[in-house]
Amino acid sequence: MPMETIASFEVARLNILDENGDTxxxxxxxxxxxxxxxxxxxxxxxxxxxxRMLKMQRQGRMGTFAPSTGQEAVSVAAAMAMGExxxxxxxxxxxGGRLVRGEPLVNVFLYYNGYEEGNLxxxxxxxxxxxxxxxxxxxxxxxxxxxxxAGFRGEDAAVLTVFGDGATSExxxxxxxxxxxxxxxxxxxxxxxxxxxxxxxREKQTRSQTLxxxxxxxxxxxxxxxxxxxxxxYRAVDEALARARSGDGPTFIEAVTYRLMMHTTAxxxxxxxxEEEAKxxxxxxxxxxxxxxxxxxxxxxxxxxxxxxxxxxxxxAAAVEEFEARDSFKADAPFDxxxxxxxxxxQDQRREFLARLEEVDNAQA
Amino acid sequence: xxxxxMVQAINLGIDQQMAKDDGVIVLxxxxxxxxxxxxxTDGLLEKYGSDRVLDTPLAESGIIGAAVGMAIAGLRPVCExxxxxxxxxxxxxxxxxxxxxxxxxxxxxxxxxVVRMPYGGGVRAMEHHSESREATYAHLPGTKVVIPxxxxxxxxxxxxxxxxxxxxxxxxxxxxxxxxxxxxPDEEEVAEIGRAEVVREGTDLTVVGFGAMMRPILKATAExxxxxxxxxxxxxxxxxxxxxxxxxCESVRRTGRCVVVQEAPRSFGVASxxxxxxxxxxxxxLEAPVRRVTGYDVVTPYFGRExxxxxxxxxxRRAIEETLDF
Numbered sequence: 001m002p003m004e005t006i007a008s009f010e011v012a013r014l015n016i017l018d019e020n021g022d023t024x025x026x027x028x029x030x031x032x033x034x035x036x037x038x039x040x041x042x043x044x045x046x047x048x049x050x051x052r053m054l055k056m057q058r059q060g061r062m063g064t065f066a067p068s069t070g071q072e073a074v075s076v077a078a079a080m081a082m083g084e085x086x087x088x089x090x091x092x093x094x095x096g097g098r099l100v101r102g103e104p105l106v107n108v109f110l111y112y113n114g115y116e117e118g119n120l121x122x123x124x125x126x127x128x129x130x131x132x133x134x135x136x137x138x139x140x141x142x143x144x145x146x147x148x149x150a151g152f153r154g155e156d157a158a159v160l161t162v163f164g165d166g167a168t169s170e171x172x173x174x175x176x177x178x179x180x181x182x183x184x185x186x187x188x189x190x191x192x193x194x195x196x197x198x199x200x201x202r203e204k205q206t207r208s209q210t211l212x213x214x215x216x217x218x219x220x221x222x223x224x225x226x227x228x229x230x231x232x233x234y235r236a237v238d239e240a241l242a243r244a245r246s247g248d249g250p251t252f253i254e255a256v257t258y259r260l261m262m263h264t265t266a267x268x269x270x271x272x273x274x275e276e277e278a279k280x281x282x283x284x285x286x287x288x289x290x291x292x293x294x295x296x297x298x299x300x301x302x303x304x305x306x307x308x309x310x311x312x313x314x315x316x317a318a319a320v321e322e323f324e325a326r327d328s329f330k331a332d333a334p335f336d337x338x339x340x341x342x343x344x345x346x347q348d349q350r351r352e353f354l355a356r357l358e359e360v361d362n363a364q365a
Numbered sequence: 366x367x368x369x370x371m372v373q374a375i376n377l378g379i380d381q382q383m384a385k386d387d388g389v390i391v392l393x394x395x396x397x398x399x400x401x402x403x404x405x406t407d408g409l410l411e412k413y414g415s416d417r418v419l420d421t422p423l424a425e426s427g428i429i430g431a432a433v434g435m436a437i438a439g440l441r442p443v444c445e446x447x448x449x450x451x452x453x454x455x456x457x458x459x460x461x462x463x464x465x466x467x468x469x470x471x472x473x474x475x476x477x478x479v480v481r482m483p484y485g486g487g488v489r490a491m492e493h494h495s496e497s498r499e500a501t502y503a504h505l506p507g508t509k510v511v512i513p514x515x516x517x518x519x520x521x522x523x524x525x526x527x528x529x530x531x532x533x534x535x536x537x538x539x540x541x542x543x544x545x546x547x548x549x550p551d552e553e554e555v556a557e558i559g560r561a562e563v564v565r566e567g568t569d570l571t572v573v574g575f576g577a578m579m580r581p582i583l584k585a586t587a588e589x590x591x592x593x594x595x596x597x598x599x600x601x602x603x604x605x606x607x608x609x610x611x612x613x614c615e616s617v618r619r620t621g622r623c624v625v626v627q628e629a630p631r632s633f634g635v636a637s638x639x640x641x642x643x644x645x646x647x648x649x650x651l652e653a654p655v656r657r658v659t660g661y662d663v664v665t666p667y668f669g670r671e672x673x674x675x676x677x678x679x680x681x682r683r684a685i686e687e688t689l690d691f
């Protein structure tokens with residue numbers, strides 16, 4: 001018997017908005033002008049907040065964090081495609097998407113300055129936004145479970161999980177993809193391929209020609225999108241969420257973007273990559289092209305831009321002020337939430353802790 | 366003698382073992398081009414090449430599992446887990462394989478590998494970057510757990526770990542990485558794993574500690590000696606498992622009083638084990654109950670609160686004084 005091809009696969013790439021702000025008009029998602037402007041505003045807000053945090057970190061007013069500059073289109077557009085009941089579980093480079101999902105900026109500042117309070121959802125908020133996941137790829141498996149539960153409860157809800165190119169090497173990513181596929185769970189796996197996992201470039205992370213094709217191995221639809229093209233991300237995520245909610249299972253989306261800044265503020269990228277490479281990607285960053293697009297649509301001009309820049313600066317400044325004005329944090333809060341049940345061992349240790357703090361205070365007084 | 370910090374000293378120790386034995390392989394995330402996120406492996410890629418210094422994809426279980434294979438096949442892998450909190454993903458490979466192949470095969474298949482990992486708090490790091498979980502690894506039979514406290518013993522212990530015939534979890538107190546320098550001789554020094562060290566002799570009380578806690582301990586003991594005209598003995602465990610109970614008990618037999626210090630949560634920790642060993646061997650020599658100075662049984666707080674949760678010299682001093690006064 002001759003050897004024959006028993007299966008063959010294709011990987012498509014979606015790009016709608018190019019660097020000049022021109023579009024493939026047939027593919028532009030059906031978004032009203034105010035939504036398009038809102039999309040741009042969220043990206044601008046994320047950029048301004050990110051850059052402000054970077055300055056504050058350098059001044060010792062903010063802890064270590066992972067900047068998301070240059071990647072705003074991925075999580076902002078994806079979050080805007082989500083429905084109210086959908087779950088969002090990401091990694092640590094989705095600032096814009098988290099803001100879209102209702103995270104107050106002051107919470108972001110609290111979290112990165114070392115306070116659990118930054119994880120608290122605003123009271124009355126119904127959004128299903130889970131805290132940042134530092135352990136790389138771990139959210140992928142949980143997404144399968146969130147999706148299974150949504151299906152089990154018969155909810156009209158899907159799950160969006162976001163992670164980086166490095167995460168695709170972790171076991172949890174593969175287990176999560178497989179579980180979601182086997183359970184036909186309503187999950188959208190969105191990989192922000194920003195080309196770098198700290199110092200490891202994408203080509204050293206995996207020999208796969210695309211990351212998108214990893215979906216094929218698990219039997220789910222997959223697509224690669226230009227991750228600096230918010231319209232393409234929106235369209236791909238919107239379609240994938242619709243597919244998930246209609247019972248057609250998970251999708252894997254690779255959004256190709258670039259980490260314009262350092263991995264975290266503790267990292268020094270000059271040790272492992274050239275500045276020329278980053279410069280090339282600055283020409284392809286997502287905000288400029290979106291502005292050009294809005295201008296070409298007749299939705300935008302310099303006066304509007306100036307006004308929005310002012311507004312966003314003021315919004316970020318107000319959040320910084322609110323964050324820095326906060327000066328009291330309950331010292332023994334960690335004892336409050338170890339368990340959901342009361343235990344003498346925890347309460348004894350709390351008493352001892354508070355007595356010791358009081359003694360230190362008295363000694364200093 | 367050059368004065369080195371702990372990062373430089375561990376780097377020197379690995380470098381010397383790599384120079385001596387071309388089977389010593391370094392692998393982990395960002396250990397090559399970047400020299401490790403704390404720069405512990407800085408310069409090794411340039412010196413020994415990419416066949417011996419492997420920048421791996423993100424795969425903690427993969428790194429240790431591959432190292433098990435390498436070790437079985439005769440290499441001496443030195444793995445890095447970027448932060449100890451990311452190391453739990455490799456526990457099945459460590460506990461299920463590395464730690465027990467010797468027993469399963471009555472010594473025919475052995476796994477001489479080293480897993481290095483920075484641990485501990487006090488550096489204002491993001492969540493999951495400040496935990497002390499040495500007890501987790503110390504509780505796995507067949508696994509040795511080593512924790513240096515300064516540059517010189519770090520260099521001699523990493524050398525011993527690399528040459529050891531068994532899997533060694535080598536936990537590096539990141540708070541001490543660049544906190545101070547010590548003279549480290551150029552010549553190779555190889556410590557003995559399983560040996561504690563009496564770092565300060567005394568007759569009135571024994572303080573037992575390890576890792577980043579040694580500095581506050583030494584400050585506290587000097588203060589109490591000065592203030593009260595006593596002399597306190599200090600023991601640095603250096604190896605957590607298998608623990609050197611003999612050195613601890615020999616000391617407590619003489620002093621009759623003991624304080625044990627750990628940064629980790631209180632319950633089921635190294636301090637509990639030290640007290641159990643004292644109870645087993647020298648209980649009747651005690652003049653006072655053994656005191657523990659530890660962290661609390663809470664999820665490690667983010668860095669905004671952590672300073673209240675990590676034992677300090679003042680905290681240790683109070684425990685010493687109360688034990689002296691008992």
